[in-house]
Amino acid sequence: MLPPLKPIAMKERVSMIFIEYGEIDVLDGAFVVIDKTGVRTHIPIGSVACIMLEPGTRVSHRAAALAARVGTLLVWVGEAGVRLYASGQPGGARSDRLLYQAKLALDDAARLKVVRKMYELRFGEAPPQRRSVEQLRGIEGARVRETYKNLARRYNVQWRGRKYDPTDWDSSDLPNTCLSSATACLYGITEAAVLAAGYAPAIGFIHTGKPLSFVYDMADILKFDTVVPVAFRIAAQEPSEPERKVRLACRDIFRESKLLGRLIPLIEEVLAAGELKPPEPPEESVPPAIPEGENLGDAGHRH
Numbered sequence: 001m002l003p004p005l006k007p008i009a010m011k012e013r014v015s016m017i018f019i020e021y022g023e024i025d026v027l028d029g030a031f032v033v034i035d036k037t038g039v040r041t042h043i044p045i046g047s048v049a050c051i052m053l054e055p056g057t058r059v060s061h062r063a064a065a066l067a068a069r070v071g072t073l074l075v076w077v078g079e080a081g082v083r084l085y086a087s088g089q090p091g092g093a094r095s096d097r098l099l100y101q102a103k104l105a106l107d108d109a110a111r112l113k114v115v116r117k118m119y120e121l122r123f124g125e126a127p128p129q130r131r132s133v134e135q136l137r138g139i140e141g142a143r144v145r146e147t148y149k150n151l152a153r154r155y156n157v158q159w160r161g162r163k164y165d166p167t168d169w170d171s172s173d174l175p176n177t178c179l180s181s182a183t184a185c186l187y188g189i190t191e192a193a194v195l196a197a198g199y200a201p202a203i204g205f206i207h208t209g210k211p212l213s214f215v216y217d218m219a220d221i222l223k224f225d226t227v228v229p230v231a232f233r234i235a236a237q238e239p240s241e242p243e244r245k246v247r248l249a250c251r252d253i254f255r256e257s258k259l260l261g262r263l264i265p266l267i268e269e270v271l272a273a274g275e276l277k278p279p280e281p282p283e284e285s286v287p288p289a290i291p292e293g294e295n296l297g298d299a300g301h302r303h
Contacts, residue, residue, distance in 0.1 A: 005046065007071035007297025010196045011261035013049045015189050015254040018247060020054035020079075026062040046070040049260055050192040052077045052185075052247075064088060071301040073192040077184060079243070084184055084212075087191060094198030094300050100278040101203050101214070101271065110274035114205045117273030121266070122221045137206060147224055155236040174242060175235040181243040182227035183219065185250040187212065190219040193263035198300030199271075218267060226253050264298060 022033040022041075031045035043051070045066060050073040053059065059074065067074050067088065074088040104110045115136055119127040123143060127136055145161075152159030157175050164172045164180055172180065194201050194215055204213025206220070230249045239245045254260065 005066075005069050007069075007196075007301040008046050010049055010071075010193055010264060010298050011258075013047050013260060015048075015251055015260055016050045016052055016185065017043065017048055018052045018054055019043075019057055021056035023058045023060070024053075024063045025060040026066050031063060031066055045072050048072050050075055050188045052188055055079055071196060071297050073188070073195060075188045075191070077188075084187060087188075096278055096281070097198035097299065098200050098203075100276075101199050103279055104271060104274040104276055105203050105205060107274070107276060110276050111205055114270060114274045117270050118206060118217060118221055121270070122224070133206070140206075144224075147228075151229060151232045155232040157232055157235050174238065175232065178231035178235040178242050178246050179228065181246040182231040182250055183223060185247055185254075186219045186223055186227045187215055189254065189260060190222075190263065191215045193260065194218065194267065196298035196300050197264045197267050198298070199267065218263070218270070221266065221270075222259070222263075226250075226257060226259065 019033055022035050024031070024033055024043075026032070027040065031043045033041045033043060035041070045051075051067070053074060053076045055078065064074065076085040076087065078085065104114055112133055115133050116127050119136055119140060122140075127139065131139070148162060149159060151157075152175070159175060160173065162176065162179065164176050191201050191212060199214065201212050201215045202210070204210070204217045207213040207216040210216070227250050230253055231246055234242060234245050234249060237245075
């Protein structure tokens with residue numbers, strides 16, 4: 001008998017891979033993609049943070065179960081990864097982390113401290129004093145728009161603003177298409193890290209009311225140092241397949257910047273800025289009937 005599978009820590013993994021036009025299954029214990037000619041391609045599922053599933057893919061129950069067991073996030077995306085439709089949830093399995101995150105989000109003073117820390121990490125300077133979350137959001141928006149303009153000038157890209165129609169993605173111009181593809185890549189691995197750390201993607205501090213609010217919060221800290229310059233650089237080249245070129249470039253920048261190794265410590269740093277202690281379990285709570293064994297993965301990976 002083989003020993004039970006245990007997740008590999010997120011920082012040790014490849015960031016992501018894209019799969020299209022294939023049937024994903026588990027054959028002879030291996031995670032494989034079978035194309036229309038019957039050719040199998042083996043995927044080292046446990047060493048990948050997230051798999052982007054493009055149109056034309058089918059996933060078997062056994063494959064989804066194996067991905068969940070090894071802590072690999074499956075994300076269903078549109079063509080070339082420009083849209084995010086849905087995702088599996090192999091992590092987020094720590095109630096203490098979820099309660100801690102919720103406690104920070106529900107405390108106005110703590111939430112403001114977390115938002116200020118996000119602002120500081122994103123722009124490299126402390127935000128103005130005595131500003132509400134709403135005021136900080138407005139300041140952030142103005143700086144973001146100016147950053148887009150500066151990058152467009154640097155790469156000699158014609159820029160008309162960040163505009164796209166979620167119901168008609170193909171109507172976007174080239175720079176916006178590249179940006180959408182790049183941010184989708186970043187959102188995928190950020191969600192994988194949030195879940196691996198044991199937190200909830202939906203409980204945000206700047207963004208609220210969306211399934212990936214916290215993912216957007218964390219990704220925004222990093223995107224102007226990683227994927228946004230890549231998107232403008234590729235838009236300036238006017239390639240025939242911009243989305244594919246963007247996602248390959250994003251994969252390279254994630255590896256070069258060791259982004260997966262930075263994400264979980266960054267999440268902890270941001271939440272620690274709220275200066276609240278994690279809540280203690282109630283006295284009447286019942287501990288696990290079966291003690292958990294040692295796990296090689298991160299805090300949120302299921303044993």
